[in-house]
Amino acid sequence: MPYTLVSFDICPFVQKARILFDLKGLTYQTEYIDLANKPDWYLDRVPTGKVPALLHGDDVIFESNVILEYVDETTPGALLPQNAIERARERAWMVFVDDLIMAQYRTLSAQTWQDMERNLETLWRGFERLEPEIGMRRDGMLLLECAAAPLFSRIDATPLLKERFAERFGEASRIGGWAKRILSSPSVVRSLPDAFADRLASFFGKTAAGLFADAEQISEGRSAA
Ligand SMILES: N[C@@H](CCC(=O)N[C@@H](CS)C(=O)NCC(=O)O)C(=O)O
Missing domain, CATH: 3.40.30.10 (Glutaredoxin)
Structure with a gap:
């Protein structure tokens, strides 16, 4: 079917x-x-x-x-664990990651610099909470990796977020390594529409937070905040 x-x-x-x-x-x-x-x-x-x-x-x-x-x-090659407690953990973290997707959406659509910073911080705190869980995961793409990939695709495609998280991913090495691993999955690469960064920029526009703007506009955003 x-x-x-x-x-x-x-x-x-x-x-x-x-x-x-x-x-x-x-x-x-x-x-x-x-x-x-x-x-x-x-x-x-x-x-x-x-x-x-x-x-x-x-x-x-x-x-x-x-x-x-x-x-x-309903298809061969189950990715969700067989064991009930492991399955429950995977599901719980998938829900956790959905909240981060919403925090990222609020970051991208923020109308003021402060609002952007506040939501960015929420997103970062979420990544920090994920750190220990990431340490326990095996390699490969499971359902949590599918669920978290959109976060990293959007960071990667948004100059300001990429710059901010590059610093932090350096400090929190598990999340940084996990992001890299997920972004390099061919399935993640193929999941994006053509000209994804441009589509994202035109959808969110040049917000007051200056997320998609060049460095000069970003500092204007900062001083306007
Ligand atoms: N919890 C839902 C969230 C889906 C969602 O928010 N989709 C957005 C687009 S990214 C949407 O349909 N927005 C239109 C609306 O809310 O009416 C899921 O995981 O499927």
Whole structure:
């Protein structure tokens, strides 16, 4: 039965599913919808109205973590651990990482320098909480890596975030190493739309925080804060 992933091109939650499909070598179709003007059929079938949703036969699966688990469970090569406690840990950290994706969204859309800094700090504190967990993970891409990859793709594509986190990833070596490992996964590379950095910049615009601006505009942002 074919899969259709209902998407928005730069949605981090959609990206998670794209990574998993690629890791598992599964083919799927993508159907883009306009989030500002969602089609009625989508609102009828998906109670949250959010993307991604996975259409599989007559079924509609929504919520990105649930989509990951469904695809993982129903295809060969399970990535979720077999052991119940390990599975519970993986799921819990996937939810934790979703909160970080939201903190990153608030950072990217911040309208003031202070707001940007506040959300950046929340994101950083989250990474610090992840450090011990990362130390216990085995190599390779599992579901938590699929779930966390959008964070690192967006840091990598945003000059200011990249600069800020380069310093900090140097100090917190596990997260830094984990980010590098995830970003170098071919499935993560292939999960991004063409001209991702430009798409991200045009979506968020040149915010007051100057996230996408050059150095001069960043210092203007600082003094305006
Ligand atoms: N918890 C959801 C979050 C999905 C989400 O927030 N998607 C955004 C796009 S990145 C969306 O659909 N926004 C439109 C809306 O909220 O109406 C998931 O993991 O799937």
